[in-house]
Amino acid sequence: MNTIIWIGVFIATFCIMEFMAWFTHKYVMHGFLWKLHKDHHKKDHDSWFERNDAFFLFYAAISIILFYLWSFEGFWLGLPIGLGIFTYGATYFLVHDIFIHQRFKIFRNANNRYAKAIRRAHKMHHKHLGKNDGECFGMLWVPFKYYKEAK
Template identity: 70%
Template sequence: MPVWIHILVFFGAFFMMEFMAWFTHKYVMHGFLWSLHRDHHLKDHDSWFERNDTFFIFYAIISIVFFLLWRYDILEIGLAIGMGIFAYGFTYFMVHDIFIHQRFKIFRNANSRYGKAVRRAHKMHHKHINKEHGECFGMLLFPYKYWKK
């Protein structure tokens, strides 16, 4: 299979994960698994870890399954899919957990209009502390309604 197909599949998997993250957040995290996601909104604990952190394990397992399918010659394109999922997860962690929520104290002085808009958009999502209103699609890519001069 040509390399360009692997590259295309990698980016396809990466961008498909944005839809999966939105879908999972709206219908699973703010749905039947709200009990795991709730502590991310309410901060009713003193621990650095949250029950919400268990969701990353789900996507990590899916990524690992694709790596194994590739490794054991079951799915040639499995490496590209697994890497796309992994790259999205890493990007999500860097933006959501480090940049927005400051779980590690780096990127604190990032003061671009875009960065501020992303943080403001996410803060608007977190003002809803209940299961309802879990919508957050496009806040990372299109936070422009939260720009301030």
């Protein structure tokens, strides 16, 4: 198997996951599974964990299944796709839960243009406490207007 193809599949999977995060966030989390996501917009409990954290389990399970298929069934695409999903999930956790929401108190001083833009876009998303009228459902790619505001 060609290493370039393997790396390409990994990178493509990581990039596609941004679309999947946007789609899932807009149409599933702010749709029929709002009940699991709403505590992320308006905390209604004292726990450090949120019902919203359950969405992590879905993509983790897909990644684990792909690792299994690669390891035990010889499905070579399972490894680069599984790693792409895993890497996006780890990046999402770092950016969303640690950097933006400060669930762990690190990366507080990041103040470059991208950091400001991503924080602002996410703040605009969270200004809506209900499931409707939301905006900025993606995570890593933010609308250009937030970069302009970050100047």
